[in-house]
Amino acid sequence: MWVNWIQEIATAHWSAVAAPEHVDKYVWVVTRHEIDYRGNISEGESVTAETFIPEGPRGAQFDRCVEFRDSSGKRIVAARSTWAMLDKASGRLVRVPAEVAAPFL
Template identity: 75%
Template structure:
């Protein structure tokens, strides 16, 4: 359904855990960063001003990791149409040789920024993706 959006992330000292690789919480932060960047890149300014997305579920598969100074290319896409106020989003992180090391599927819910209440993902909002 979606145009894809990509970003590069590089592991810095604050991202590394006691095992010497990127901590799982950092992968979640990166998932949120690319999702937010995608929304801001494609959504109409009026939609960004009127709405905010919140995560209701993350499902993450870890198949590898990276260490200090290493980078990954993250690619996100929307796999299908919205369901009421919810939209699923997939993110795939690939290492320097193109191997998928982390993949995620997250469910996001759309809120009206002013009221903080859930609102249906209208066709004109979904069309941005």
């Protein structure tokens, strides 16, 4: 459940913020997830999520953090995922261009 939400939030953020020509040209794949579980929720409870990019890209890779908080505001899950950018046409890794990274920093 948490990993699915992490990935859905990241891809929704990409789709909402990235320039349409970048969304058309590039795709991201996860190369690593680090997840700290500090609590959980029960069925019917809700969480809020916040995503942010802690620093600029390194070559083809970009880290993204997602934090989930319960209804009292307690952080219950914190994740840091490494994503790699691929060119859709070739399927090859590509260095993240500054214009692609800029809206997320």
